[in-house]
Amino acid sequence: MNQEELRKALRLYLVMGSPNCSGADPYDVLEAAIDGGITMFQLREKGPGALQGPALLALGARLRRLCAQRAIPFIVNDDERLALELEADGIHIGQEDAPAAAVRKRLPNMIVGVSAHDLGEAQSALAEGADYLGVGPQYATRTKLDAREAQGPAGIARMRAGGIQLPLVGIGGIDATNASAVIRAGADGVAVVSAIAGARAPREAAEALSSLLYL
Ligand SMILES: Cc1ncc(COP(=O)(O)OP(=O)(O)O)c(N)n1
Ligand SMILES: Cc1ncsc1CCOP(=O)(O)O
Ligand SMILES: [Mg+2]
Numbered sequence: 162m163n164q165e166e167l168r169k170a171l172r173l174y175l176v177m178g179s180p181n182c183s184g185a186d187p188y189d190v191l192e193a194a195i196d197g198g199i200t201m202f203q204l205r206e207k208g209p210g211a212l213q214g215p216a217l218l219a220l221g222a223r224l225r226r227l228c229a230q231r232a233i234p235f236i237v238n239d240d241e242r243l244a245l246e247l248e249a250d251g252i253h254i255g256q257e258d259a260p261a262a263a264v265r266k267r268l269p270n271m272i273v274g275v276s277a278h279d280l281g282e283a284q285s286a287l288a289e290g291a292d293y294l295g296v297g298p299q300y301a302t303r304t305k306l307d308a309r310e311a312q313g314p315a316g317i318a319r320m321r322a323g324g325i326q327l328p329l330v331g332i333g334g335i336d337a338t339n340a341s342a343v344i345r346a347g348a349d350g351v352a353v354v355s356a357i358a359g360a361r362a363p364r365e366a367a368e369a370l371s372s373l374l375y376l
Contacts, residue, residue: 162234162250167272167293168328170234171350173371175199176332178206178238179220181304181358188223190363195231197367199357200350202228203253203274205238208304221247236274241267253295256282265290278309279316280323287327295352296320298333299343304354308333314346321347337369344374 162170175194182190191202204221206212212220221237225247228235236251237244241264244252251272254264261275275286277294286294296317298308317331331343332352340351353370360366 162272164292164328168349170201171293171328171330171352172200172374173198173367174201174203174330174350174352175357175367176203176205176238176352176354177358178204178208179212180206180208180210181354183359187220187358188227190358191224191227193362193364194357194367195227195233197357197364198371199233199367201234201236203236203238203352204243204247204249205253205354207238217243218246225249234272236272244268244271251292255295261286261289261291277320278312280320280325283320283323283325283327287325291327293328293330293349294320294325295330295332296348297331297352299331300334300339302334302355305333314342314348317343317346317348337366337373340370340373350374 179187206217225235234250236253237249238253239258253274255276265273272292274293275291277283277286277296283294298311301311302308328349330350330352331348335351335353336356343351357363357366
């Protein structure tokens with residue numbers, strides 16, 4: 162995938178695992194979200210009741226197959242071994258995970274996404290070979306308990322003003338009321354967990370977000 166294709170794929174990025182699905186089957190949630198217009202998916206199995214070992218592998222394989230059938234890029238959060246086992250299209254790592262340069266070297270053919278909270282982290286991620294940045298939390302979130310303080314879309318604007326041209330998504334507390342502000346600040350897309358996975362109707366929630374992002 163070239164950089165322009167990646168920018169388009171990042172437009173509406175669903176990040177999710179089974180703890181985010183309010184008891185529903187993550188497969189059904191992902192299928193509905195794809196029907197509603199998501200453009201990229203990250204398996205992030207974290208939080209109370211998160212699956213591990215063979216159960217996680219089995220879920221990952223089902224979700225990976227669905228993404229392949231529907232031509233949705235499939236990214237794995239944090240876990241290089243799981244990404245390889247599932248033949249993922251990419252991996253997303255944060256500042257507390259393995260160093261981006263080492264991951265880039267070990268997984269030369271995967272999309273490598275890196276979390277960056279400020280211009281300095283964005284410049285380092287670029288130098289280490291990141292393909293895209295996840296920037297946040299944009300707004301307060303109850304999904305990631307160890308998230309930093311919300312920085313607002315101004316954080317993205319500062320990165321763009323500082324010369325960062327990498328594909329970039331905002332994440333954290335994003336929903337239909339604030340997604341447009343994140344795009345206006347310079348993001349190529351928005352990454353959401355609860356606004357779709359926690360919605361009573363994930364397809365309609367994805368449709369509502371999607372319609373805002375293509376104005
Ligand atoms: C697209 C995207 N952006 C940021 C993150 C957060 O990654 P990280 O800081 O490593 O936190 P965890 O998600 O691992 O708890 C992300 N997952 N995706
Ligand atoms: C994974 C992650 N990284 C920064 S905030 C966040 C959680 C986003 O979840 P939500 O979209 O429900 O606020
Ligand atoms: Mg991480």
